[in-house]
Amino acid sequence: MILTFYNKIIIISFCMIMLFFFNSCTPQFSTSFLSSITETPPTEKLGNVCSDKSNYIPDPNYLSHTPDRVVKVNFHFIQNSQGEANFNEKEGIECVDRVLSAANGNLWYNQKMLLPKGNDTPVIPARYKYELTPDPNDPDDDGIYFHQDDDFYYLINRGKDRNNYNQDVFKKYGIQKNEVLNIFVQDHHLDSLKSETYKDSMTGIAFKTWVKCGMWYSAENEVVIVDGVETYPKRWLAHKQMNHEIGHVFSLGHTWAGNDGCEDTPNHSNCWERTTSPPCNEYSNNIMDYNPLRNAFTPCQIGRVHYTLTNRDIKRNLLKRTWCAINQKPIVIKKDFQWNSCKDLESHIVVESGNTLTIRCRVSLPKDAKIEVLPGAKLIIDGGRLHNDCGEQWQGIEIHKMGRNEGQVQLMNGGVIENTVHPIDIKRIVQKP
Ligand SMILES: [Zn+2]
Numbered sequence: 495m496i497l498t499f500y501n502k503i504i505i506i507s508f509c510m511i512m513l514f515f516f517n518s519c520t521p522q523f524s525t526s527f528l529s530s531i532t533e534t535p536p537t538e539k540l541g542n543v544c545s546d547k548s549n550y551i552p553d554p555n556y557l558s559h560t561p562d563r564v565v566k567v568n569f570h571f572i573q574n575s576q577g578e579a580n581f582n583e584k585e586g587i588e589c590v591d592r593v594l595s596a597a598n599g600n601l602w603y604n605q606k607m608l609l610p611k612g613n614d615t616p617v618i619p620a621r622y623k624y625e626l627t628p629d630p631n632d633p634d635d636d637g638i639y640f641h642q643d644d645d646f647y648y649l650i651n652r653g654k655d656r657n658n659y660n661q662d663v664f665k666k667y668g669i670q671k672n673e674v675l676n677i678f679v680q681d682h683h684l685d686s687l688k689s690e691t692y693k694d695s696m697t698g699i700a701f702k703t704w705v706k707c708g709m710w711y712s713a714e715n716e717v718v719i720v721d722g723v724e725t726y727p728k729r730w731l732a733h734k735q736m737n738h739e740i741g742h743v744f745s746l747g748h749t750w751a752g753n754d755g756c757e758d759t760p761n762h763s764n765c766w767e768r769t770t771s772p773p774c775n776e777y778s779n780n781i782m783d784y785n786p787l788r789n790a791f792t793p794c795q796i797g798r799v800h801y802t803l804t805n806r807d808i809k810r811n812l813l814k815r816t817w818c819a820i821n822q823k824p825i826v827i828k829k830d831f832q833w834n835s836c837k838d839l840e841s842h843i844v845v846e847s848g849n850t851l852t853i854r855c856r857v858s859l860p861k862d863a864k865i866e867v868l869p870g871a872k873l874i875i876d877g878g879r880l881h882n883d884c885g886e887q888w889q890g891i892e893i894h895k896m897g898r899n900e901g902q903v904q905l906m907n908g909g910v911i912e913n914t915v916h917p918i919d920i921k922r923i924v925q926k927p
Contacts, residue, residue, distance in 0.1 A: 521897025527916035544855035551797035566627035648683035700742030756794035818884035853878035867901030875909035890914035
Protein backbone atom coordinates (compact mmCIF):
# COMPACT_ATOMS: atom_id res chain seq x y z
CA MET A 495 0.00 0.00 0.00
CA ILE A 496 1.30 3.38 -0.87
CA LEU A 497 0.66 5.90 1.87
CA THR A 498 -0.36 9.30 0.90
CA PHE A 499 1.37 12.24 2.50
CA TYR A 500 -1.81 12.91 4.45
CA ASN A 501 -1.92 9.34 5.87
CA LYS A 502 1.72 9.55 6.91
CA ILE A 503 1.03 12.69 8.91
CA ILE A 504 -1.87 10.99 10.71
CA ILE A 505 0.20 7.90 11.62
CA ILE A 506 3.14 9.95 12.88
CA SER A 507 0.83 12.15 14.94
CA PHE A 508 -0.88 9.08 16.43
CA CYS A 509 2.52 7.60 17.40
CA MET A 510 3.62 10.84 19.03
CA ILE A 511 0.37 11.11 20.99
CA MET A 512 0.71 7.47 22.18
CA LEU A 513 4.33 8.07 23.13
CA PHE A 514 3.31 11.15 25.09
CA PHE A 515 0.55 9.35 26.98
CA PHE A 516 2.66 6.25 27.57
CA ASN A 517 5.49 8.28 29.07
CA SER A 518 3.27 10.49 31.16
CA CYS A 519 1.03 7.70 32.48
CA THR A 520 3.77 5.10 33.11
CA PRO A 521 6.80 6.72 34.75
CA GLN A 522 10.03 5.03 33.86
CA PHE A 523 11.89 3.16 36.58
CA SER A 524 15.66 3.24 36.63
CA THR A 525 18.53 2.67 39.01
CA SER A 526 22.06 4.01 39.09
CA PHE A 527 24.86 4.05 41.59
CA LEU A 528 25.70 7.36 43.16
CA SER A 529 28.78 8.67 41.37
CA SER A 530 29.14 12.19 42.76
CA ILE A 531 27.79 14.20 45.64
CA THR A 532 28.25 17.72 46.90
CA GLU A 533 28.48 18.19 50.63
CA THR A 534 25.73 20.37 52.05
CA PRO A 535 26.48 23.22 54.46
CA PRO A 536 27.31 22.19 58.02
CA THR A 537 24.58 22.08 60.61
CA GLU A 538 24.74 22.26 64.34
CA LYS A 539 26.53 19.18 65.62
CA LEU A 540 24.94 16.91 68.22
CA GLY A 541 28.20 16.27 70.07
CA ASN A 542 29.96 12.94 69.95
CA VAL A 543 26.95 10.67 69.89
CA CYS A 544 29.09 7.73 68.76
CA SER A 545 30.78 7.48 72.16
CA ASP A 546 27.52 7.56 74.11
CA LYS A 547 27.20 3.96 75.32
CA SER A 548 23.42 4.21 75.65
CA ASN A 549 23.24 4.54 71.88
CA TYR A 550 24.55 0.96 71.64
CA ILE A 551 21.56 -0.60 73.43
CA PRO A 552 19.89 -2.88 70.86
CA ASP A 553 16.42 -1.77 69.83
CA PRO A 554 14.22 -4.78 70.67
CA ASN A 555 11.86 -3.88 67.82
CA TYR A 556 14.69 -3.69 65.29
CA LEU A 557 17.24 -6.26 66.42
CA SER A 558 18.62 -6.58 62.89
CA HIS A 559 20.17 -3.12 63.39
CA THR A 560 22.44 -4.73 66.04
CA PRO A 561 23.75 -8.00 64.56
CA ASP A 562 24.60 -10.75 67.05
CA ARG A 563 28.23 -10.63 68.13
CA VAL A 564 30.11 -13.94 68.27
CA VAL A 565 32.85 -14.14 70.91
CA LYS A 566 35.55 -16.72 70.16
CA VAL A 567 36.46 -18.79 73.22
CA ASN A 568 38.69 -21.73 74.13
CA PHE A 569 39.03 -23.70 77.38
CA HIS A 570 42.00 -24.93 79.39
CA PHE A 571 41.55 -27.53 82.15
CA ILE A 572 44.50 -27.87 84.49
CA GLN A 573 45.07 -30.88 86.71
CA ASN A 574 47.98 -31.49 89.05
CA SER A 575 50.86 -33.64 87.86
CA GLN A 576 49.10 -36.73 89.22
CA GLY A 577 46.09 -36.09 86.97
CA GLU A 578 43.93 -35.06 89.95
CA ALA A 579 41.90 -32.07 91.12
CA ASN A 580 40.13 -31.22 87.87
CA PHE A 581 38.10 -32.74 85.04
CA ASN A 582 39.79 -35.42 82.94
CA GLU A 583 39.60 -35.14 79.16
CA LYS A 584 36.27 -36.92 78.73
CA GLU A 585 34.65 -34.98 81.57
CA GLY A 586 36.18 -31.68 80.41
CA ILE A 587 34.80 -32.00 76.90
CA GLU A 588 31.34 -32.77 78.30
CA CYS A 589 31.69 -29.85 80.69
CA VAL A 590 32.47 -27.42 77.86
CA ASP A 591 29.47 -28.61 75.90
CA ARG A 592 27.17 -28.14 78.88
CA VAL A 593 28.62 -24.85 80.12
CA LEU A 594 28.73 -23.21 76.70
CA SER A 595 25.14 -24.00 75.83
CA ALA A 596 23.94 -22.92 79.29
CA ALA A 597 25.94 -19.67 79.16
CA ASN A 598 24.61 -18.87 75.69
CA GLY A 599 21.13 -19.80 76.90
CA ASN A 600 21.33 -17.22 79.69
CA LEU A 601 22.46 -14.55 77.22
CA TRP A 602 19.65 -15.43 74.85
CA TYR A 603 16.87 -15.78 77.45
CA ASN A 604 17.71 -12.68 79.41
CA GLN A 605 15.45 -12.37 82.47
CA LYS A 606 13.64 -9.50 84.15
CA MET A 607 15.57 -7.71 86.90
CA LEU A 608 14.37 -8.41 90.45
CA LEU A 609 15.70 -5.05 91.67
CA PRO A 610 14.51 -2.47 92.33
CA LYS A 611 11.22 -3.96 93.43
CA GLY A 612 8.41 -3.16 90.98
CA ASN A 613 10.84 -2.03 88.29
CA ASP A 614 9.83 -1.73 84.67
CA THR A 615 13.36 -2.16 83.30
CA PRO A 616 13.01 -3.56 79.77
CA VAL A 617 14.24 -7.07 79.06
CA ILE A 618 16.20 -7.21 75.83
CA PRO A 619 18.41 -9.93 74.39
CA ALA A 620 22.14 -9.55 75.00
CA ARG A 621 22.90 -9.95 71.26
CA TYR A 622 26.18 -11.74 71.84
CA LYS A 623 27.15 -15.38 72.24
CA TYR A 624 30.20 -17.59 72.58
CA GLU A 625 31.65 -19.98 70.01
CA LEU A 626 34.30 -22.60 70.72
CA THR A 627 37.20 -21.69 68.43
CA PRO A 628 40.07 -24.05 67.67
CA ASP A 629 43.26 -22.86 66.00
CA PRO A 630 42.40 -22.86 62.26
CA ASN A 631 46.00 -23.78 61.45
CA ASP A 632 45.84 -27.00 63.47
CA PRO A 633 43.41 -29.59 62.04
CA ASP A 634 43.58 -31.64 65.27
CA ASP A 635 42.67 -28.74 67.53
CA ASP A 636 39.21 -28.69 69.11
CA GLY A 637 39.70 -25.56 71.25
CA ILE A 638 39.73 -27.57 74.52
CA TYR A 639 43.10 -28.10 76.16
CA PHE A 640 44.26 -30.20 79.10
CA HIS A 641 47.39 -29.49 81.10
CA GLN A 642 48.97 -31.19 84.10
CA ASP A 643 50.86 -28.64 86.13
CA ASP A 644 51.36 -28.46 89.90
CA ASP A 645 51.98 -24.70 89.69
CA PHE A 646 48.77 -23.75 87.93
CA TYR A 647 45.98 -26.24 88.67
CA TYR A 648 44.63 -24.23 91.62
CA LEU A 649 43.12 -20.81 92.25
CA ILE A 650 43.47 -19.09 95.62
CA ASN A 651 41.98 -15.63 96.14
CA ARG A 652 43.08 -14.85 99.71
CA GLY A 653 45.96 -15.46 102.10
CA LYS A 654 49.70 -15.67 101.58
CA ASP A 655 49.41 -18.21 98.73
CA ARG A 656 46.94 -16.10 96.83
CA ASN A 657 47.54 -16.45 93.08
CA ASN A 658 44.38 -15.12 91.49
CA TYR A 659 46.06 -12.05 89.97
CA ASN A 660 49.05 -14.03 88.70
CA GLN A 661 49.03 -14.15 84.89
CA ASP A 662 51.73 -16.77 84.35
CA VAL A 663 49.23 -19.46 83.41
CA PHE A 664 48.15 -17.35 80.43
CA LYS A 665 51.74 -16.62 79.46
CA LYS A 666 52.56 -20.32 79.54
CA TYR A 667 49.47 -21.95 78.08
CA GLY A 668 47.50 -19.22 76.27
CA ILE A 669 46.53 -20.12 72.68
CA GLN A 670 45.57 -17.56 70.00
CA LYS A 671 46.02 -15.03 72.78
CA ASN A 672 44.95 -11.93 70.89
CA GLU A 673 42.15 -13.48 68.86
CA VAL A 674 40.38 -15.88 71.22
CA LEU A 675 39.13 -15.35 74.77
CA ASN A 676 41.02 -18.02 76.77
CA ILE A 677 39.11 -19.53 79.72
CA PHE A 678 41.30 -21.25 82.31
CA VAL A 679 39.41 -23.70 84.51
CA GLN A 680 41.24 -24.21 87.80
CA ASP A 681 40.17 -25.63 91.14
CA HIS A 682 41.03 -25.84 94.81
CA HIS A 683 44.57 -26.60 95.88
CA LEU A 684 44.39 -30.09 97.34
CA ASP A 685 46.23 -28.92 100.46
CA SER A 686 43.65 -26.17 100.99
CA LEU A 687 40.89 -28.72 101.14
CA LYS A 688 42.70 -30.45 104.03
CA SER A 689 42.60 -27.26 106.11
CA GLU A 690 39.65 -26.85 108.45
CA THR A 691 39.76 -23.06 108.17
CA TYR A 692 39.71 -23.02 104.37
CA LYS A 693 36.66 -21.24 102.99
CA ASP A 694 35.44 -23.29 100.07
CA SER A 695 33.90 -20.83 97.58
CA MET A 696 33.61 -20.53 93.84
CA THR A 697 35.82 -17.72 92.63
CA GLY A 698 36.98 -16.40 89.29
CA ILE A 699 38.83 -13.42 87.91
CA ALA A 700 38.89 -11.47 84.68
CA PHE A 701 41.81 -9.95 82.80
CA LYS A 702 41.85 -7.80 79.67
CA THR A 703 41.25 -10.61 77.18
CA TRP A 704 41.03 -13.80 79.25
CA VAL A 705 39.57 -15.21 82.47
CA LYS A 706 40.24 -17.69 85.23
CA CYS A 707 37.18 -19.65 86.31
CA GLY A 708 37.52 -21.56 89.54
CA MET A 709 36.05 -24.60 91.24
CA TRP A 710 33.83 -25.95 88.46
CA TYR A 711 35.05 -29.46 89.18
CA SER A 712 34.44 -29.23 92.94
CA ALA A 713 31.09 -27.52 92.42
CA GLU A 714 29.98 -30.16 89.97
CA ASN A 715 30.79 -32.93 92.40
CA GLU A 716 29.68 -31.32 95.66
CA VAL A 717 26.95 -33.45 97.15
CA VAL A 718 24.42 -32.11 99.63
CA ILE A 719 21.99 -34.54 101.21
CA VAL A 720 18.47 -33.09 101.38
CA ASP A 721 15.86 -35.24 103.11
CA GLY A 722 18.07 -38.25 102.57
CA VAL A 723 18.48 -37.55 98.84
CA GLU A 724 21.77 -36.63 97.14
CA THR A 725 21.60 -33.19 95.48
CA TYR A 726 24.17 -31.18 93.55
CA PRO A 727 23.20 -27.55 94.22
CA LYS A 728 26.28 -26.03 92.59
CA ARG A 729 26.14 -28.03 89.38
CA TRP A 730 24.57 -25.17 87.44
CA LEU A 731 26.75 -22.34 88.64
CA ALA A 732 29.72 -22.68 86.28
CA HIS A 733 28.13 -20.99 83.28
CA LYS A 734 26.89 -18.14 85.47
CA GLN A 735 30.38 -17.55 86.76
CA MET A 736 31.65 -17.62 83.18
CA ASN A 737 29.10 -15.00 82.05
CA HIS A 738 30.04 -12.85 85.05
CA GLU A 739 33.79 -12.95 84.43
CA ILE A 740 33.41 -12.34 80.70
CA GLY A 741 31.09 -9.45 81.57
CA HIS A 742 34.11 -7.91 83.36
CA VAL A 743 36.26 -8.43 80.24
CA PHE A 744 33.67 -6.45 78.30
CA SER A 745 33.79 -3.50 80.74
CA LEU A 746 31.01 -4.36 83.20
CA GLY A 747 31.49 -3.72 86.92
CA HIS A 748 29.79 -5.17 89.98
CA THR A 749 26.39 -3.58 90.43
CA TRP A 750 25.99 -3.55 94.19
CA ALA A 751 28.42 -0.74 94.90
CA GLY A 752 26.66 1.73 92.61
CA ASN A 753 29.69 2.68 90.52
CA ASP A 754 29.19 0.53 87.45
CA GLY A 755 28.03 3.43 85.25
CA CYS A 756 24.49 2.10 84.96
CA GLU A 757 21.41 3.71 86.46
CA ASP A 758 19.27 0.62 85.91
CA THR A 759 21.40 -1.52 88.28
CA PRO A 760 20.49 -0.33 91.81
CA ASN A 761 22.74 -0.52 94.87
CA HIS A 762 21.95 -3.43 97.14
CA SER A 763 23.40 -5.53 99.89
CA ASN A 764 24.75 -8.25 97.57
CA CYS A 765 23.26 -11.15 99.47
CA TRP A 766 23.90 -14.69 98.31
CA GLU A 767 21.67 -16.33 100.89
CA ARG A 768 18.10 -15.10 100.97
CA THR A 769 16.27 -14.38 104.20
CA THR A 770 12.80 -13.22 105.13
CA SER A 771 14.07 -10.11 106.91
CA PRO A 772 16.23 -7.20 105.67
CA PRO A 773 18.68 -6.76 104.14
CA CYS A 774 18.63 -10.11 102.35
CA ASN A 775 14.90 -10.29 101.72
CA GLU A 776 15.55 -8.25 98.57
CA TYR A 777 18.14 -9.85 96.38
CA SER A 778 19.54 -9.38 92.94
CA ASN A 779 19.51 -11.69 89.95
CA ASN A 780 21.93 -9.57 87.95
CA ILE A 781 24.76 -11.41 86.20
CA MET A 782 27.29 -8.94 87.57
CA ASP A 783 26.45 -9.62 91.23
CA TYR A 784 27.24 -12.55 93.50
CA ASN A 785 23.99 -14.43 93.62
CA PRO A 786 22.84 -17.93 92.70
CA LEU A 787 20.47 -16.73 89.94
CA ARG A 788 22.68 -14.46 87.83
CA ASN A 789 20.36 -14.49 84.82
CA ALA A 790 19.64 -10.79 84.14
CA PHE A 791 21.47 -8.12 82.16
CA THR A 792 20.05 -4.59 82.06
CA PRO A 793 19.81 -2.50 78.85
CA CYS A 794 22.59 -0.23 80.12
CA GLN A 795 24.89 -3.20 80.69
CA ILE A 796 24.15 -4.60 77.24
CA GLY A 797 24.80 -1.18 75.68
CA ARG A 798 28.17 -0.98 77.44
CA VAL A 799 29.14 -4.44 76.19
CA HIS A 800 28.26 -3.56 72.60
CA TYR A 801 30.07 -0.24 72.84
CA THR A 802 33.19 -2.05 74.05
CA LEU A 803 32.99 -4.82 71.45
CA THR A 804 32.56 -2.27 68.68
CA ASN A 805 35.09 0.38 69.69
CA ARG A 806 37.88 -1.23 71.75
CA ASP A 807 40.22 -3.01 69.35
CA ILE A 808 41.70 -5.35 71.96
CA LYS A 809 38.19 -6.66 72.74
CA ARG A 810 36.96 -6.43 69.16
CA ASN A 811 39.75 -8.82 68.15
CA LEU A 812 38.02 -11.50 70.24
CA LEU A 813 35.02 -11.40 67.89
CA LYS A 814 34.46 -13.66 64.93
CA ARG A 815 34.47 -11.31 61.96
CA THR A 816 30.92 -12.09 60.91
CA TRP A 817 30.55 -8.70 59.25
CA CYS A 818 32.87 -9.38 56.30
CA ALA A 819 30.27 -11.27 54.22
CA ILE A 820 26.54 -10.94 53.64
CA ASN A 821 24.96 -13.27 56.23
CA GLN A 822 21.64 -11.64 56.94
CA LYS A 823 18.50 -10.50 55.14
CA PRO A 824 18.53 -6.83 54.04
CA ILE A 825 17.79 -4.25 56.69
CA VAL A 826 14.67 -2.51 55.39
CA ILE A 827 14.14 1.00 56.72
CA LYS A 828 10.39 1.53 57.05
CA LYS A 829 10.38 4.53 59.37
CA ASP A 830 12.78 7.37 60.12
CA PHE A 831 15.90 6.18 61.94
CA GLN A 832 18.90 8.00 63.35
CA TRP A 833 21.85 5.66 63.78
CA ASN A 834 23.95 7.27 66.51
CA SER A 835 26.23 4.30 67.11
CA CYS A 836 28.94 2.46 65.17
CA LYS A 837 27.76 -0.69 63.45
CA ASP A 838 29.24 -3.69 61.68
CA LEU A 839 26.46 -4.87 59.41
CA GLU A 840 26.06 -8.19 57.64
CA SER A 841 23.50 -7.22 55.01
CA HIS A 842 22.27 -4.78 52.38
CA ILE A 843 20.25 -1.76 53.49
CA VAL A 844 17.07 -0.66 51.73
CA VAL A 845 15.59 2.75 52.58
CA GLU A 846 11.94 2.63 51.60
CA SER A 847 9.95 5.53 50.10
CA GLY A 848 8.91 8.24 52.54
CA ASN A 849 11.57 7.34 55.13
CA THR A 850 14.89 8.85 56.14
CA LEU A 851 17.94 7.03 57.49
CA THR A 852 20.48 9.32 59.16
CA ILE A 853 23.94 7.84 59.79
CA ARG A 854 26.15 9.70 62.26
CA CYS A 855 28.84 7.12 63.08
CA ARG A 856 31.02 4.46 61.45
CA VAL A 857 29.03 1.80 59.61
CA SER A 858 30.77 -1.15 57.94
CA LEU A 859 29.02 -2.78 54.98
CA PRO A 860 30.00 -6.35 54.03
CA LYS A 861 31.65 -7.21 50.70
CA ASP A 862 29.27 -6.69 47.75
CA ALA A 863 26.56 -5.10 49.89
CA LYS A 864 24.77 -1.95 48.78
CA ILE A 865 22.49 0.70 50.17
CA GLU A 866 19.37 1.14 48.05
CA VAL A 867 17.58 4.46 48.33
CA LEU A 868 14.11 4.07 46.85
CA PRO A 869 12.14 6.89 45.16
CA GLY A 870 11.05 9.37 47.80
CA ALA A 871 13.45 7.93 50.41
CA LYS A 872 16.39 9.78 51.91
CA LEU A 873 19.83 8.77 53.18
CA ILE A 874 21.67 11.39 55.24
CA ILE A 875 25.32 10.79 56.08
CA ASP A 876 25.69 13.32 58.87
CA GLY A 877 29.33 13.05 59.91
CA GLY A 878 29.11 9.26 59.60
CA ARG A 879 31.55 7.00 57.81
CA LEU A 880 30.42 4.27 55.44
CA HIS A 881 33.14 1.72 54.72
CA ASN A 882 34.14 -1.94 54.61
CA ASP A 883 36.08 -3.03 57.69
CA CYS A 884 37.56 -6.13 56.05
CA GLY A 885 39.84 -4.66 53.38
CA GLU A 886 37.23 -5.42 50.70
CA GLN A 887 34.76 -3.33 48.73
CA TRP A 888 31.04 -2.88 49.09
CA GLN A 889 29.04 -1.85 46.03
CA GLY A 890 27.94 1.66 46.95
CA ILE A 891 24.72 3.62 47.11
CA GLU A 892 22.10 2.72 44.52
CA ILE A 893 19.58 5.44 43.73
CA HIS A 894 16.17 4.33 42.51
CA LYS A 895 14.25 6.67 40.25
CA MET A 896 10.61 6.55 39.19
CA GLY A 897 9.87 9.32 36.71
CA ARG A 898 10.92 12.51 38.40
CA ASN A 899 10.77 10.94 41.88
CA GLU A 900 14.16 9.64 42.97
CA GLY A 901 15.98 8.65 46.15
CA GLN A 902 17.92 11.45 47.83
CA VAL A 903 21.36 11.29 49.41
CA GLN A 904 22.73 14.07 51.57
CA LEU A 905 26.29 14.31 52.87
CA MET A 906 27.13 16.74 55.66
CA ASN A 907 29.39 17.52 58.60
CA GLY A 908 32.38 15.75 57.08
CA GLY A 909 30.60 12.49 56.28
CA VAL A 910 32.75 9.89 54.49
CA ILE A 911 31.97 7.18 51.94
CA GLU A 912 34.85 4.73 51.38
CA ASN A 913 35.69 1.38 49.73
CA THR A 914 32.89 1.39 47.14
CA VAL A 915 33.09 -0.58 43.88
CA HIS A 916 31.31 2.31 42.19
CA PRO A 917 33.51 5.33 42.91
CA ILE A 918 31.90 8.44 44.37
CA ASP A 919 33.31 11.89 43.71
CA ILE A 920 32.74 13.95 46.85
CA LYS A 921 32.78 17.71 46.41
CA ARG A 922 33.57 19.24 49.77
CA ILE A 923 32.40 22.61 50.94
CA VAL A 924 35.28 25.04 51.02
CA GLN A 925 35.34 26.39 54.54
CA LYS A 926 35.86 30.12 54.84
CA PRO A 927 38.98 30.95 56.83
ZN1 LIG B 1 33.20 -10.00 89.60
